[in-house]
Amino acid sequence: MSLPKTSFAMVQTAKRELTPMDIDIPDISEDAAILRLEVCGICGSDYEQFEDVLRTPMPVIPGHEPLGVIAKIGDRAAQRWGVDVGDRVAVETMLSCRHCDPCLGGSYHLCDHRKIYSYIPLSEWPGLWGGYAQYMYLHPNSVVHKVDPSLAPELAVMFNPLGAGFRWAVDLPDTQPGDTVVILGPGQRGLASVVACREVGAGTIIVTGLAADTDKLAVAKALGADHCIDVDNEDPVARVKAITGGRGADVVVDVSAYATQPVADALRMVKMGGKIVLAGVKGFKPVNEFISDYVVTKEIQMMGAMGVTSKGYRAAINLIESRRVDLMQMHTHDFKLSDAALAIRTLAREIEDDSSIHSCLVPEH
Numbered sequence: 001m002s003l004p005k006t007s008f009a010m011v012q013t014a015k016r017e018l019t020p021m022d023i024d025i026p027d028i029s030e031d032a033a034i035l036r037l038e039v040c041g042i043c044g045s046d047y048e049q050f051e052d053v054l055r056t057p058m059p060v061i062p063g064h065e066p067l068g069v070i071a072k073i074g075d076r077a078a079q080r081w082g083v084d085v086g087d088r089v090a091v092e093t094m095l096s097c098r099h100c101d102p103c104l105g106g107s108y109h110l111c112d113h114r115k116i117y118s119y120i121p122l123s124e125w126p127g128l129w130g131g132y133a134q135y136m137y138l139h140p141n142s143v144v145h146k147v148d149p150s151l152a153p154e155l156a157v158m159f160n161p162l163g164a165g166f167r168w169a170v171d172l173p174d175t176q177p178g179d180t181v182v183i184l185g186p187g188q189r190g191l192a193s194v195v196a197c198r199e200v201g202a203g204t205i206i207v208t209g210l211a212a213d214t215d216k217l218a219v220a221k222a223l224g225a226d227h228c229i230d231v232d233n234e235d236p237v238a239r240v241k242a243i244t245g246g247r248g249a250d251v252v253v254d255v256s257a258y259a260t261q262p263v264a265d266a267l268r269m270v271k272m273g274g275k276i277v278l279a280g281v282k283g284f285k286p287v288n289e290f291i292s293d294y295v296v297t298k299e300i301q302m303m304g305a306m307g308v309t310s311k312g313y314r315a316a317i318n319l320i321e322s323r324r325v326d327l328m329q330m331h332t333h334d335f336k337l338s339d340a341a342l343a344i345r346t347l348a349r350e351i352e353d354d355s356s357i358h359s360c361l362v363p364e365h
């Protein structure tokens with residue numbers, strides 16, 4: 001594959017400001033590679049970055065859900081990663097050091113020196129650290145997974161939300177066949193959690209959403225949810241208690257963004273000895289009505305979920321490649337790379353279009 005000299009990219013230069021730029025494609029070492037992007041998925045984290053919630057350094061190329069083809073690769077990287085030029089790969093978001101205690105203890109996603117693609121600024125060579133671009137630099141410590149090249153790219157790129165579904169709703173709470181799982185929030189991560197729980201044989205899957213989420217809840221049903229609860233019109237705790245004969249849910253997974261009420265609800269709807277996974281970020285707001293005595297008296301196991309690791313991504317890619325589940329029901333929008341701001345605003349429902357579930361950016365080559 002011959003490479004152009006530069007890559008078009010949408011660069012975040014300020015809060016809510018994405019600027020088109022051409023960035024040099026670098027010469028690479030034996031340990032690195034260049035990815036030619038096919039699509040880049042977007043999610044709620046893209047909106048947070050657009051809004052500069054975390055005050056991370058700029059200018060920067062966002063885009064943490066890249067899928068593409070290896071355009072160039074050093075010999076040592078090809079050997080270590082087991083991929084070559086022309087292979088389609090999913091790229092993991094986190095870059096870990098592989099030397100610190102968390103890395104050596106097997107939790108590379110919690111690396112003391114972790115870097116995250118899409119948050120490394122342009123000032124750090126070679127600048128092409130994000131998926132809002134035609135090409136991306138793959139650092140020697142990248143983790144990539146081969147993906148079947150015959151899949152539609154919009155489908156293949158769902159390794160990201162689906163990987164979260166497997167890690168957050170199945171692996172971390174150790175969801176078992178027959179379990180009742182409540183998923184708080186019907187966004188792409190919530191829907192991916194439905195798919196993952198269905199895959200491992202959960203008994204009853206319950207999804208909550210707002211009155212405005214009717215379409216998403218319908219997709220949840222189509223993907224295997226047994227019950228949907230509209231929290232604007234129903235008491236979710238009472239409904240979960242009714243569905244479970246008063247016992248409560250085995251597992252509750254919160255994937256709702258910014259709302260804190262679901263966390264308080266989770267404590268009340270989980271069963272004695274049940275598990276709660278918190279994966280939706282709340283902008284560092286405290287939770288009102290957080291009654292810790294529930295945690296004590298019910299012996300609730302509460303855990304946080306930060307990102308996805310290889311096990312979840314592999315489970316997701318296997319399921320996508322099996323073509324057993326019609327995941328394209330979740331996919332609602334494709335945007336040109338140059339329309340990245342519009343894509344994010346559509347996702348965040350700032351635009352007169354509330355149908356967005358899963359969407360992605362498609363660069364032109």
Ligand SMILES: [Zn+2]
Nearest residue numbers: 042043045065
């Ligand atoms: Zn994301």
Ligand SMILES: [Zn+2]
Nearest residue numbers: 097100103111
């Ligand atoms: Zn480390």
